[in-house]
Amino acid sequence: MTSEVAPNLARLRHRIADAAQAANRPADDITLVAVSKTQPLEKIREAAAAGQTHFGENYLQEALDKIQALDEHNLTWHFIGPLQSNKTRDIAAYFDWVHSVDRLKIARRLSDQRPDDLPPLNLCLQVNISNEPSKSGVSVQACADLATEIAKLPRLRLRGLMAIPAWSESEAEQRKPFAQLRQLHAELCASGLELDTLSMGMSDDLEAAILEGASIIRIGTAIFGSRTETQ
Ligand SMILES: *Cc1c(COP(=O)(O)O)cnc(C)c1O
Numbered sequence: 001m002t003s004e005v006a007p008n009l010a011r012l013r014h015r016i017a018d019a020a021q022a023a024n025r026p027a028d029d030i031t032l033v034a035v036s037k038t039q040p041l042e043k044i045r046e047a048a049a050a051g052q053t054h055f056g057e058n059y060l061q062e063a064l065d066k067i068q069a070l071d072e073h074n075l076t077w078h079f080i081g082p083l084q085s086n087k088t089r090d091i092a093a094y095f096d097w098v099h100s101v102d103r104l105k106i107a108r109r110l111s112d113q114r115p116d117d118l119p120p121l122n123l124c125l126q127v128n129i130s131n132e133p134s135k136s137g138v139s140v141q142a143c144a145d146l147a148t149e150i151a152k153l154p155r156l157r158l159r160g161l162m163a164i165p166a167w168s169e170s171e172a173e174q175r176k177p178f179a180q181l182r183q184l185h186a187e188l189c190a191s192g193l194e195l196d197t198l199s200m201g202m203s204d205d206l207e208a209a210i211l212e213g214a215s216i217i218r219i220g221t222a223i224f225g226s227r228t229e230t231q
Contacts, residue, residue, distance in 0.1 A: 035220030111153035160197030174208035
C-alpha cells in the first residue's frame with residue numbers, strides 16, 4: 001500500500017497558502033509542525049522526504065526512540081505533550097522547542113537541565129484559553145506573571161503562547177479563542193517581553209488560527225491520517 005503522507009502534505013500546504021492569502025499574510029510566516037505522535041517511523045521518513053522538517057511529539061519515550069532513529073535527517077523536534085518533573089531532563093537534552101509549559105517549577109528545571117553545548121531551549125507557555133477545568137495550561141489571569149518569571153531563566157528562550165481551545169464547529173466560533181490568545185500575546189509584548197510566536201491551530205481549525213495570526217500550526221491527522229491512541 002502506498003502511503004498518503006506526501007499527497008496529504010501537498011494538500012495541506014495548499015490549505016495553508018489559501019488561508020494565508022485570505023489573511024493577507026505571507027505563507028512562509030507560518031511554520032508547519034507535523035504532529036507524529038503514535039505514528040510509525042516510516043511515515044515520519046516519508047514526510048521528511050517530502051520536505052517536512054519540524055515534528056511534534058507528545059509522549060517522551062516514543063519521541064526519544066524516534067529522535068535517535070532519525071538523527072541523520074537533522075529534524076527540528078517540538079515537545080507538545082503533558083510535562084512532568086521526571087521528564088524534563090530528557091526533554092531539555094533532546095528537543096528544540098517545548099510548547100506545553102504551564103508552571104514555573106517545570107520551566108526552572110528545563111533551564112537548569114538544558115545542556116551547555118546547546119542553544120537556549122525555545123519555549124511557549126500553554127494557556128488554558130477556554131478556561132476548561134480539566135485542561136492543562138496557565139490561566140489567562142496568571143499568564144503575564146508566569147511569562148515574566150520564565151523570561152528571566154538563562155537557558156530558555158521564551159518565544160510565545162500556545163493554546164488548544166475547546167472544540168467548536170464554525171470558523172467564526174473557532175476564531176474567538178484564537179483572537180483572545182493573540183490579544184494576550186500583544187499585551188505581553190507591550191509590557192516589554194520579546195515574543196514572536198503564537199502556536200495555535202490543528203487539523204480542524206487551522207484556517208481560523210491563521211486568520212488570527214498563528215505563526216506555528218500543529219497538524220497531525222491531516223498529514224498522517226487518524227491515530228490509534230494507545231497511551
Ligand atoms: C495531537 C495534537 C495536535 C494535532 O492534532 P490534529 O487534530 O491531529 O491535527 C496538535 N497539538 C497538540 C498539543 C496535540 O496533542
